[in-house]
Amino acid sequence: MGRPKERSVLALLAYSAGQPVSTRTLVRKIWGQDPPPAVNQSLQSNISRLRRSLARAGARDLVLHRSGGYLLDVPGEAVDLCRARGIDRRAHAHALRGEHREAVDLCDLALDLWSEEPLSEFQEEWARAVRKECAQLHAQLLGRWAESALVLDRAAHVCERFDGHGPSEPHTYVHMRALVAEGRHAEAIDCFARLRAHTREAQGTEPNPRTRDLHQWILEEADAPSRPRTVGTPPRATAAAPSAPPVPETVDTLRADTADFVGRQEEIETLLARVRRYRKAPCVQLITGLGGTGKTTLAVHAAHLIREEFDLRLDVELGSDRADVALRRLLIMVGVPEEEVPSDLDARVDLWRSRVADRRVLLLLDNVARAEDLVPLIPGSSGAVVLATARRSMPYAGAGGLKLDPLDEDDAAAMLAGLTQRGDDPDLARVAAISCGMPIALRVVTGQLRKRPAWDMRHLVERLSRKDSSTRRGVEREVFPAFADAFESLSGPARLTFLCLGLHPNPVVGDEALVEMVGDRTTTETGVEELLDAYFVEEVGVGRYRSHDLLRTFAQTHVPSTMNGAVPSEIEKRLYNHYLRLVESADRVAWPERRRSLGRRWSAPVDPCFSTPRAARQWFVDHLPVLEAVALRATRSGALEHVARLPLAMAGLLEICGPWSAAEPLLGASVEAWEELQDTVGVASALLQLGSFRRFQGKRTEAEEALRRSLALWRDIGDEGGAAHVLDQIGQIRVAEGNHTRAFEDYRTALAAFRRLGDRWGTARVHTHLGFGYEELGRAGEARASYTTARSLYREVGDERLEASMFLNHARLELSQGRHREAKRLCGSARVVFRDRNDVLGAAQSEHCLGMVERYLGDPDAALGLLRSAQRGFWATGDEQWLANSTAQTGQALLDLGRNEEAEAVLATGLERAHACGQDISLASLMRVQGDLHLGHGRVEDAERSYMRARDEAERVTDNEAVGLAYWRIGDLELGRGDHGAVLASWRRAAQALSVAPTFFLAEIEVKIEALLDTLDMTG
DSSP: OOOHHHHHHHHHHHHTTTSOEEHHHHHHHHHOSSOOTTHHHHHHHHHHHHHHHHHHTTOOSOEEEETTEEEEOSOGGGSHHHHHHHHHHHHHHHHHTTOHHHHHHHHHHHHTTOSSOTTTTOOSHHHHHHHHHHHHHHHHHHHHHHHHHHHTTOHHHHHHHHTTOOSOHHHHHHHHHHHHHTTOHHHHHHHHHHHHHHHHHHHSSOOOHHHHHHHHHHHHHHHGGGSOOOTTOOOOOOOOOOOOOOOOSOEEOOOOOOTTOOSOHHHHHHHHHHHTTOOSSOEEEEEEEOTTSSHHHHHHHHHHHHGGGOSEEEEEEOTTOOHHHHHHHHHHHTTOOGGGSOSSHHHHHHHHHHHTTTSOEEEEEESOOOHHHHGGGSOOSTTOEEEEEESSOOOOTTSEEEEEOOOOHHHHHHHHHHHHTOTTOTTHHHHHHHTTTOHHHHHHHHHHHHHOTTOOHHHHHHHHHOTTSHHHHHHHHHHHHHHHHHHHTSOHHHHHHHHHHHHSSSSEEEHHHHHHHHSOHHHHHHHHHHHHHTTSOEEEETTEEEOOHHHHHHHHHHHHHHSOTTHHHHHHHHHHHHHHHHHHHHHHHHSTTOOOSTTSOOOOOSSOSOSSHHHHHHHHHHHHHHHHHHHHHHHHHTOHHHHHHHHHHHHHHHHHHOOGGGHHHHHHHHHHHHHHTTOHHHHHHHHHHHHHHHHHTTOHHHHHHHHHHHHHHHHHTTOHHHHHHHHHHHHHHHHHHTOHHHHHHHHHHHHHHHHHHTOHHHHHHHHHHHHHHHHHTTOHHHHHHHHHHHHHHHHHHTOHHHHHHHHHHHHHHHHHTTOHHHHHHHHHHHHHHHHHTTOHHHHHHHHHHHHHHHHHTTOHHHHHHHHHHHHHHHHHHTOHHHHHHHHHHHHHHHHHTTOHHHHHHHHHHHHHHHHHSOSOOOOHHHHHHHHHHHHHTTOHHHHHHHHHHHHHHHHHTTOHHHHHHHHHHHHHHHHHHTOHHHHHHHHHHHHHHHHHSOOHHHHHHHHHHHHHHHHHHHTO
16 A cells, blocks of 8 residues: 555554554654654655545545544554454453353464564564564463463364474473473473573573473473382292392492583483482483494493492493393492302393392493393382483383484584684584584594694695595594494395485485385385484485485495495486486476477476476475486486486576576586587587576677587588577577677578478567567567567467566566556566466566566565565576666665665675676676765765766666666766756767667656756756
8 A cells, every 4th residue: 555654654543543643753653763854744745645545445534633643543453453452351351260262262363363474564663663562462362372272171282383483481381381281291391492592592591480390390290101110010039049249338330431521511411300300210311323423422421420329330331232141240240259140031130130229320331232131221229320322212111212413513513612622713613514513523533633733624624525535534434433333233125225325416315216226115115214213314304314424425435345336336327317207307397398309309207297387396496406416426427328318308497497507517518428429419409508508697608609519510410490599599699799680680590490390489489589689779669579479479389488478578668668557567467477387587587577667656665575586586596687687676776765774785795796706797787776875875976986887887788778877877967066068968878878779768868858958048
């Protein structure tokens, strides 16, 4: 509705619905502390426009003048915020009376009023205050709803609604209660841990006592069901054994603690909190994780922290030993002579438990392989603590679980800083990342630094990054044995699956790709389940698995010794075929009409793998890094056919989804592969695509070189259609150079060929590009006719994407003629098609054009949102010229809104990126808007320099409209100096440039020239 100030007035009046708001308050909140001199007249104008807008909507006489201000004459219930306040009061009253069903229904009604952040378009202080109030009310309603829902036994609904909530203490409290009610104690504990981390970081405090008490109660409740049942259990009959000597007063076999233990503080606190709460039954804590994550180090350190509370401190390494072997060692530790240890397992268990029945036992069981070996070792005495480590998850209900993952980047860097005492080194995080957050690797790296104190972190990063360096190999020699035992214990299917994960070129592998590599779905699923239990992989999404780089390298080193010589090559070929099939399917679904693999049809997938163009494009965007890695692996392994075919299949998706920069190395490799395969059609096709992407990026010389090579090959083999497509591309290069005569010759030659061949799609493409050429020459009628012809042909062949792009071209023509509303309609139609198809580039171009229209229609707020969205799209596709132009328009919209500092930052970033991109693009629009920024700050000389640079840049690339706008601005500066001769000269140069391709700017400059001449005539 209307302009931003008009909407601000309505929002302020609605906030105080039915109550008058003083003029002074409206002025202060909308215009700030320093309003313009005529602010009262501006307010009245906005009030008048607001009344007219409301009247057109059928709401007359709602804005009334009262008591030196204005009011919106509506009941409070008509405004969502006021209505929500009233509902909240009623819900609270129902809850106090115990009417919780009514309270829940009312809260649901109020919460449904929220759909998005209120007043998001306004950045003034009053709007921020209202948003804060709305957020607080929303949180209060949500908490009230949850409290009553829990009374009604709707804990599942509360969990569903609160999953993923932010670190709000009231919300965390009710969420924890709901999780406990659902029996999800571990998640409730994790919920508290997230809150505690937040409050410590944000406030430097612990959560409030109520939440801490709940957390403590949950810990007790979570552990209660798992306490071993010893009371009332009849003792087993034992063999007649002689009475053993008494147990020594103190037995301590704990291995030494790590002197420089750092990190894992949260895990230590969790362990200590659990073991100190057990007093009536044994406390068993099972610490699991991949080898090298620091399980044993953590368990030993925790044991030393509590050792003084126990008189028996026993440490046993199990490994492959069974329970009977471990019991024999334990019995000897507690004073049973070796010859008196029973041979029967049950007898050993009974003797063990009787020997320690009245003792305070701390038992460290390292590297437990099987749950059945853990149970007999647990003492029966109350207050005993067992800290066990295992490299696999274990289904033992009697133990509290603590899973150790590799450290995240921040924790790994902090641990490395503590170990190396180099906390201020900026490269710590890079070393931590290369070490994959594995504590064992971090300690090995620390040892290398201690041996070579002259090394800095940057040098270490360089050596660790080279897989053939002695430093990297040294880390692997120390780390890989931690994986080896677990790997050897894997079943055949799990080993095969793990090695296939290592052969995949990407750390994250989808289940379908893994099935193709393994060759059998059942084997894959069995193997994945076992690998998850052994922590060799983690599931990062549904059907997506990741192994970190050290594990993948470990797998790769085991491929030669584990697989027969030809097997890895066969696995890789199945992988390449899998992705080629998916890309070909995505390409055909996303853009079915695209001309692909000119001159010959490659084998297409039998069944499409994607249901809609949008799904196909989204899959491609998500999997582009994987596809690039697959292409690189295929190149290194010499899989020529896949190196050749995969980039051609990807070309259409790269054109519409980007980034274009990714296409060039892929297509370059494709050209070389086709040449090695001696396939002329393949070479010509790849060169055509390579030239196209170089042209997209403004690399005209390199583009023409590739296209000329392609043209020669097509002509050599007599393929008229292939040659016509190349000529169409070369014609676009000529237009960009300003050589329209040669461009039209190429276009007409291509057009004649396509017509002879009956190729309507190719004919439409040439008409599209003819339209661009006519438009640049100011021949709007011929441009419109070309676009109309192209649109009809695209419709005939069913190419919705390119038909929508013709709407966009028509919109640009309408905009140049000043028909803004028709341009807006056409852009909107195109945008719907592009967004439905997930066409990133087309959607960005539509939003850029719509943003320009909104600026001309006087709505800079709407323009800014559209232009920023367009920038994101151009950045994603790598279209640097469109990105530069869209950045300039974004800066102009910010200037329109008076947000000069933001505009300055946007323009500076845009110019920096444009200079650094390495492409021949025009910076004229950015320079011109930068001049406007300087002028707004009163920096006239800086503005003049920017306008002149904009003029020179526009002349360099023959952008007549940009030349005209630059001369216009220069003339405006001269007018301020009073130099009328210079003004007329500049404005006439502007008119001359703008007349080459007439737009509505031409009429405006001609009016200015005529007005100045009239003024000069009147003054003599």
